[in-house]
Amino acid sequence: MNRIQLDISGIEAVIFDMNGTMIDDMGFHKKAWREYFKSMGVELTDEDFKWKISGANNSKIFENILGHKLTPEEVKKYGNEKEDWISNLVLPFSPVCYWLRFHLKK
16 A cells, blocks of 8 residues: 655644544444443433434533533533544544544644
């Protein structure tokens, strides 16, 4: 396989839309939310996902599933943890996204 070398030293910012454009990741999000909440002792059904997660922001999702509001700090912490779950599921299937995440984050 040929490798492409890119000089990204002059790049100051990159904006891209991954969700549904670079990859169809809805199945990964569903699995990540299920696994994440399962690690917290909460089992999600398809109905839970449809009515309590789909289209909602993290603050509302956690409130819907856990049954109470979280502090902004908790929402950020839990949201970051969930993003780690989705990254671990998606990145192995998308070499471009993997490269972008680990090389452009520097």
